[in-house]
Amino acid sequence: MAGELSELMRRVCVNEAEDEVVGYEGEIDNGSNNGFDKTLVGRIHSDRPYNFQRMKKALSAAWRPRRPITFKELDSNMFLVHIDHYVDLKRVLEDGPWSFERNLVVLKPIEKDEQPTESDMSKVSFWICLLNMPLIRRNKTWVRRIAGKLGEVMDVDDTYFENRSKHIRAKVMINILNPLCRFVNVMNLQNEKIRVYIQYEKLPNYCYWCV
Incomplete structure (x- = not known):
């Protein structure tokens, strides 16, 4: 089976697009980060699955934000949360750590041009x-x-x-x-x-x- 797979991969033609890189040619960096300065990447510190909707309600109730906040579910117990008001953002970061169902919630500001799932959440x-x-x-x-x-x-x-x-x-x-x-x-x-x-x-x- 392994030999057949190797032979199949050997026959696959490489698409020229795989060798190309999509860059920033012609773009001007004006310092804007499209709101990511108010976006946090989070992770539930547990190997067990969790209920994302219940987590959203629990954290929103604990944070009591002045303006609505939005969550986006990612892989590996991770998520993004956009907090529109800087006062809310400051309180969330300073008044932690937070927990959900007795599991630690790790939060950190997302860095510009950073892949959220590759963030250091340690x-x-x-x-x-x-x-x-x-x-x-x-x-x-x-x-x-x-x-x-x-x-x-x-x-x-x-x-x-x-x-x-x-x-x-x-x-x-x-x-x-x-x-x-x-x-x-x-x-x-x-x-x-x-x-x-x-x-x-x-x-x-x-x-x-x-x-």
């Missing part, structure tokens, strides 16, 4: 709380050092250092293809190892050991 920003942090280490420098063990530190919450909160919080961009970190070891002044435990906010179904 990173999500989480707000985390640092628990059991040694008193002597409770400053922004050490918060960034400890949180930086999990990923890129996007922000550190000022409310604890302004005596307006009991929680030490940081926003970290985390690679969700790796197991979640449960704690970070820190040395105190007595050269003793202390575990600083990580609490993830808005954490949906997610295994600490595997994905």
Whole structure:
């Protein structure tokens, strides 16, 4: 069977169009991206199929947009969502992560001239709380050092250092293809190892050991 297929492919004539490339000849790039600056590519972080219509209703209800938003279903649990109002777009990106039926929803702005299904959907920003942090280490420098063990530190919450909160919080961009970190070891002044435990906010179904 394999030999017959090879012989058949050998006999197929190559169409000359396959060697040509359709370019941008004569086009002027005026900086317009046809609204893609307000379009996000999304993915349901699960291998199981999901109900696209139910997902649209759930996310629309959670986001409460000022103007209508439109969804377009793609392959491999992925989708596009166009958010017409920049205030809505900013809130969707900053107030996450979002979830649907306890599965993480990964969202990111689509890059100009990018194929949505080839987008890197491996990173999500989480707000985390640092628990059991040694008193002597409770400053922004050490918060960034400890949180930086999990990923890129996007922000550190000022409310604890302004005596307006009991929680030490940081926003970290985390690679969700790796197991979640449960704690970070820190040395105190007595050269003793202390575990600083990580609490993830808005954490949906997610295994600490595997994905």
